[in-house]
Amino acid sequence: MSNNRKIPLRKCAATGEMLPKKEMIRIVRTKEGEVSVDLTGKKSGRGTYVSKTEDAVEKARKHHSIEHQLGAKVPEQVYDDLLHAIRREAIK
Numbered sequence: 001m002s003n004n005r006k007i008p009l010r011k012c013a014a015t016g017e018m019l020p021k022k023e024m025i026r027i028v029r030t031k032e033g034e035v036s037v038d039l040t041g042k043k044s045g046r047g048t049y050v051s052k053t054e055d056a057v058e059k060a061r062k063h064h065s066i067e068h069q070l071g072a073k074v075p076e077q078v079y080d081d082l083l084h085a086i087r088r089e090a091i092k
Helices: 054-063 064-070 075-091
Strands: 009-011 017-020 026-029 035-038 046-051
Touching: 009 046, 026 075, 035 075, 046 054, 046 064, 054 064, 054 075
Parallel strands: none
Antiparallel strands: 009 017, 026 035, 026 046
């Protein structure tokens, strides 16, 4: 029996490519306007996704694409957290 489950795709805020959700990291803006990295993908709030590559994160930082998607200022710490999460995963 083949597994025909649909793979959920999301659009990368930085590159615009459609990728499986598993290959992306979610960034969320809460009702209070706080922006953070959502590694579980389950936090409530407005979310956007970025590819799990350092290039995508740097592109998002340079073009403020996450800010545009979420309509909120993104602290530098969020980009650092994204890079840290990507590097940590690359080691595994």
